[in-house]
Amino acid sequence: MKFRVPIFLAVIIAEFLANAPMQSLARESFGPVDSGAERIDASEESDLEVLLGRAERSVVKLYGAGGARGLESYQSGVVVGDGSLILTSWSTVLDVDKVRVVTFDGRRLDAEIAGVDPQCELALLRVPNSGLLGFELDPQNIAKIGQRVFAITNLFGIAAGNEACSSQKGVVMAMSPLTTRKGAMKTLYQGRVVVVDVMTNNPGATGGALIDLSGRLVGIVGKELRDEQAGIWLNYALPMDVIKNSVDRILSGQANMAAANTQAVPQPHRLNDLGIALIPDVIPKTPAFIDWVREDSIAARSGLKSNDLILLVNDSRVDSRKGLERILSTINRGDSFAVLVQRGQELIKIQVRP
Amino acid sequence: MFGGLAPDGVHSRAIGQSATDGLQGEVPSPLQTTQPEPAPEVLQAQKQRIEAMRVASQATVGVFGVDGQGGGSGVCITPDGYVLTNFHVSSPFGHRMRCGLNDGKMYEAVVAGIDPTGDLAVLKMYGREDFPVAKIGDSDRVRVGQWCFAAGNPFVLATNLQPTVTYGLISGVRRYQYPAGTILEYSDCIQTDAAINPGNSGGPLFNAQGELIGINGRCSFEKRGRVNVGVGYAISIRQAMNFFWHLRSGRVLDHATLGFTVATDAKGKVTVSNILESSDAYRRGLRYGDEILRLDDRQIGTTNQLKNVTGIFPPQWRVALRFRNETDTVDTAIRLQNLHLPSELEEIVKGESSEEPRAPPKSPQQEPEDTPNPESPDTEQPKPGEPPKGAPPGRGLRGKEGASRKEKDSLADRYETKRGFSNYYFNRVELDRIVALQKPRNQWPKSDEAWVLSGTVVGETTNVQTRVTDGVIGFTLGDKTESVDSKRGWTPWIQQQSLVSLAFALRTWQQWHQSGPRMMGEAIYIGRSPLVGRTGLFDTTRITLGEVDSVIYTSPETGTIECIELFTDNQSDPAEIYFEKVQRNGGREIPERVRLAFGLETRLVVDIARSEWEPGTVLDSGKEDAGKEKGGD
Numbered sequence: 010m011k012f013r014v015p016i017f018l019a020v021i022i023a024e025f026l027a028n029a030p031m032q033s034l035a036r037e038s039f040g041p042v043d044s045g046a047e048r049i050d051a052s053e054e055s056d057l058e059v060l061l062g063r064a065e066r067s068v069v070k071l072y073g074a075g076g077a078r079g080l081e082s083y084q085s086g087v088v089v090g091d092g093s094l095i096l097t098s099w100s101t102v103l104d105v106d107k108v109r110v111v112t113f114d115g116r117r118l119d120a121e122i123a124g125v126d127p128q129c130e131l132a133l134l135r136v137p138n139s140g141l142l143g144f145e146l147d148p149q150n151i152a153k154i155g156q157r158v159f160a161i162t163n164l165f166g167i168a169a170g171n172e173a174c175s176s177q178k179g180v181v182m183a184m185s186p187l188t189t190r191k192g193a194m195k196t197l198y199q200g201r202v203v204v205v206d207v208m209t210n211n212p213g214a215t216g217g218a219l220i221d222l223s224g225r226l227v228g229i230v231g232k233e234l235r236d237e238q239a240g241i242w243l244n245y246a247l248p249m250d251v252i253k254n255s256v257d258r259i260l261s262g263q264a265n266m267a268a269a270n271t272q273a274v275p276q277p278h279r280l281n282d283l284g285i286a287l288i289p290d291v292i293p294k295t296p297a298f299i300d301w302v303r304e305d306s307i308a309a310r311s312g313l314k315s316n317d318l319i320l321l322v323n324d325s326r327v328d329s330r331k332g333l334e335r336i337l338s339t340i341n342r343g344d345s346f347a348v349l350v351q352r353g354q355e356l357i358k359i360q361v362r363p
Numbered sequence: 364m365f366g367g368l369a370p371d372g373v374h375s376r377a378i379g380q381s382a383t384d385g386l387q388g389e390v391p392s393p394l395q396t397t398q399p400e401p402a403p404e405v406l407q408a409q410k411q412r413i414e415a416m417r418v419a420s421q422a423t424v425g426v427f428g429v430d431g432q433g434g435g436s437g438v439c440i441t442p443d444g445y446v447l448t449n450f451h452v453s454s455p456f457g458h459r460m461r462c463g464l465n466d467g468k469m470y471e472a473v474v475a476g477i478d479p480t481g482d483l484a485v486l487k488m489y490g491r492e493d494f495p496v497a498k499i500g501d502s503d504r505v506r507v508g509q510w511c512f513a514a515g516n517p518f519v520l521a522t523n524l525q526p527t528v529t530y531g532l533i534s535g536v537r538r539y540q541y542p543a544g545t546i547l548e549y550s551d552c553i554q555t556d557a558a559i560n561p562g563n564s565g566g567p568l569f570n571a572q573g574e575l576i577g578i579n580g581r582c583s584f585e586k587r588g589r590v591n592v593g594v595g596y597a598i599s600i601r602q603a604m605n606f607f608w609h610l611r612s613g614r615v616l617d618h619a620t621l622g623f624t625v626a627t628d629a630k631g632k633v634t635v636s637n638i639l640e641s642s643d644a645y646r647r648g649l650r651y652g653d654e655i656l657r658l659d660d661r662q663i664g665t666t667n668q669l670k671n672v673t674g675i676f677p678p679q680w681r682v683a684l685r686f687r688n689e690t691d692t693v694d695t696a697i698r699l700q701n702l703h704l705p706s707e708l709e710e711i712v713k714g715e716s717s718e719e720p721r722a723p724p725k726s727p728q729q730e731p732e733d734t735p736n737p738e739s740p741d742t743e744q745p746k747p748g749e750p751p752k753g754a755p756p757g758r759g760l761r762g763k764e765g766a767s768r769k770e771k772d773s774l775a776d777r778y779e780t781k782r783g784f785s786n787y788y789f790n791r792v793e794l795d796r797i798v799a800l801q802k803p804r805n806q807w808p809k810s811d812e813a814w815v816l817s818g819t820v821v822g823e824t825t826n827v828q829t830r831v832t833d834g835v836i837g838f839t840l841g842d843k844t845e846s847v848d849s850k851r852g853w854t855p856w857i858q859q860q861s862l863v864s865l866a867f868a869l870r871t872w873q874q875w876h877q878s879g880p881r882m883m884g885e886a887i888y889i890g891r892s893p894l895v896g897r898t899g900l901f902d903t904t905r906i907t908l909g910e911v912d913s914v915i916y917t918s919p920e921t922g923t924i925e926c927i928e929l930f931t932d933n934q935s936d937p938a939e940i941y942f943e944k945v946q947r948n949g950g951r952e953i954p955e956r957v958r959l960a961f962g963l964e965t966r967l968v969v970d971i972a973r974s975e976w977e978p979g980t981v982l983d984s985g986k987e988d989a990g991k992e993k994g995g996d
Contacts, residue, residue, distance in 0.1 A: 058508035065507065115631070115664060159532075165583040165594060167538060170665040175534040176507050177556040177593050207556065208593040242587060315367070354744065 018345025050133040064344035065173040070163045072109040073102040085162045085217035089143040097216030099132040116169025116246040124259035146224035152203040152227040179205040209280035219246040277338040284308040297333040321349035415573030421495035423514040423526040425463035436515030436566025444488035448565030449580045453484040463524035475789040476610035480618040485610035500574030502599035507512035513557045515566025531557025539667040550674025552596045559595030568597040602675035609890030611788030619678040619699035641934040643698040657685040793888040800922025806950030807877040818971035829866040837864040865959045868927040
């Protein structure tokens with residue numbers, strides 16, 4: 010059998026085998042502690058100090074998979090709503106059972122992935138009892154060109170333990186769809202973004218908060234993007250209306266899933282019957298990568314191809330090869346189903362008809 | 364263009380205004396603002412900012428090689444021309460450099476001390492006694508959200524000697540940055556998004572009021588090449604000032620270690636995971652498993668916090684420590700010890716100085732994370748027709764041409780090599796300063812007279828007498844008398860924590876005043892250090908007297924000896940003798956109250972009632988040292 014492993018998966022496997030950074034991180038744990046910095050009188054603090062001091066408490070450091078070949082094993086997350094949800098970028102960092110959350114005061118929490126939105130490359134994590142205040146997701150809070158903004162992110166993983174994330178100042182310089190640069194930038198998300206004038210989108214910054222001078226959330230810092238032709242890095246965030254829609258979609262998808270029949274059926278779909286071979290299941294969260302598709306099989310006729318990464322099946326998130334098998338086991342062999350696959354930098358919806 | 368760039372102080376207004384801010388409208392024309400005139404507060408803030416930058420720029424230094432090549436930054440902090448910069452800025456130039464100020468002049472400069480671990484160096488400029496200086500700020504009060512600005516020589520742009528000023532936000536405080544490849548370690552540093560680029564290294568970071576809060580020196584670059592990506596780090600000015608007088612000593616400085624390591628357990632406790640039995644912390648009662656609560660009055664919750672605090676102090680300084688063992692919470696003070704062996708430091712310095720100026724990276728991907736950004740002397744070549752960088756014609760300090768400068772170095776007599784020193788010349792300068800301070804009070808009699816002090820133990824009637832000569836030291840407590848050779852054999856007494864140690868200190872006092880530090884043994888100026896229970900810092904001189912190292916703390920104002928510590932080795936507590944009251948008697952200073960302590964425990968306090976000189980009586984070995992009598996410097 011051919012054995013092809015996509016590069017990023019190889020990296021994850023290598024990381025899993027080497028394993029050291031994540032494990033050592035997981036072993037440590039901190040209780041709530043004083044920041045250690047001597048506080049000065051609040052009266053001496055400027056409004057901006059107060060504003061950022063408050064906002065940086067609602068941005069968390071996230072740790073997961075990665076750590077080699079330019080793939081960071083950390084990123085940033087924004088606490089939203091009642092404090093039990095963390096909004097972040099959907100990335101390989103989240104390819105773990107539990108995402109480690111470290112709060113501004115050094116507490117270490119475990120988060121589960123509540124859902125993902127591949128189109129916006131956003132993920133929602135659920136974390137019980139974070140004790141943190143969440144940002145409000147106000148779709149009206151659209152950034153305007155020329156507006157003063159601040160990015161609060163854990164860029165470069167600078168903040169560790171009970172250190173707060175880093176704050177940067179910037180100005181909104183454009184509101185523009187990423188599609189205008191289609192082909193030049195490797196991005197799944199191709200909608201409108203808030204472009205800022207300073208280098209906010211550094212390694213680890215993705216998933217961080219972009220706030221305005223009133224401390225309101227105006228964007229989620231996007232993934233690192235480099236124009237392949239010009240060699241220029243883009244600094245941008247997803248705007249609030251896009252974020253709000255995405256979060257609503259994720260939350261309603263969850264509701265659908267809960268409502269749907271998740272019981273195994275007597276005669277489900279099986280990968281072999283569909284004509285799909287996935288790459289070998291070597292780590293706990295081996296992504297559902299199609300290794301090869303048998304000629305003239307159901308999968309081949311439906312348009313699935315080798316190297317497709319299966320993200321969703323009937324709007325349910327596929328977090329791993331095992332996850333895919335589990336979902337397929339709930340679908341009757343005679344029923345068709347929808348899959349969302351990532352092929353290169355494209356997202357493709359495919360209806361699989363038996 | 365005021366709307367988004369309001370500095371600190373006008374945010375109360377800007378925050379409230381953000382919705383109506385003229386620049387945020389959909390209308391693209393910047394002229395269509397809702398306000399015809401910027402608000403007075405905005406104009407006032409702008410005026411203050413301009414003034415702060417104007418003043419701060421005067422003290423900002425461009426650092427160049429003697430031929431005008433390369434370039435980094437620095438900041439002048441004393442009117443006689445002492446400049447703080449990065450070690451990695453000064454090291455490629457060796458000991459000689461030229462410093463440009465925004466008065467348009469280049470000043471000849473020479474390196475004093477270097478701190479390879481903390482990435483600091485002190486240079487001395489010559490040519491004026493009234494150099495503009497930066498006002499020292501309080502880096503402990505720096506907070507995220509404050510505005511700041513960096514000044515310096517990024518990309519060696521300051522060819523007209525006018526510094527480049529970049530404005531930004533404090534992004535993080537008390538950051539710990541691991542050693543990156545080399546031993547440079549940035550502890551407790553300030554993170555800013557003010558643009559700090561290659562060439563800014565060594566330059567000042569100011570707060571919005573124009574007070575010096577840090578020395579810029581490091582950036583996070585990763586895969587994006589050697590340009591700023593919104594992350595720069597500055598060494599806190601508190602750390603720099605803790606080391607400043609040490610750097611003036613012309614030594615190659617080391618950093619400190621606590622003598623124990625810690626681990627963070629599952630409950631978030633920072634506990635001792637390993638401790639050297641030879642460490643001062645061990646002698647003060649710290650044991651394996653004890654929980655570290657505070658160091659230098661800062662609460663400790665993580666390993667990084669402990670490293671942060673340790674990194675800002677020179678070795679041998681004492682730092683307050685609070686820890687908890689099984690039964691008690693203990694407050695004590697521990698003496699920090701050296702992080703490296705002298706030979707290790709030598710290797711590092713050798714390696715750094717012989718390093719070729721770094722070429723620009725071949726591709727951004729090759730750039731390691733968090734490389735300190737050295738000036739890249741060969742990234743910018745003078746274009747044809749331009750004057751050579753950093754050496755504008757006719758602007759040289761002495762108006763000489765480059766050729767004549769090469770013939771003879773005008774500062775050749777300001778540089779001396781010696782093992783363990785980056786420039787021994789400055790050690791002599793500081794020792795001379797201390798000797799000069801106490802000169803008016805060192806009119807002591809000839810050394811063949813015995814100096815006899817008589818007094819009583821404080822709170823008791825027990826008589827104490829010390830009798831010191833060049834031959835024998837006598838110490839009488841009550842009816843018991845001990846005699847020890849004046850030159851050797853002190854070690855067992857000190858190690859057994861004998862009260863005779865008090866007399867050794869008085870012998871040291873006598874010699875210091877009689878012959879001066881240089882005639883006593885090998886004397887080295889260390890810098891300035893704190894004393895337990897006293898505020899401020901004290902000039903510190905170490906004199907090797909045979910097998911005993913005597914560390915002498917003197918007042919920086921008067922030169923009066925405040926404390927003498929007698930070390931026999933690094934494994935046991937030194938004898939500490941504090942001169943708590945001193946009487947000025949004409950041309951002499953005589954101790955009035957002397958306190959002996961070991962560790963932090965006082966063993967004896969003596970009030971001295973009489974000070975007398977007896978003509979040479981018990982002299983055996985004294986005569987052969989007659990040459991020392993002249994003393995002085």
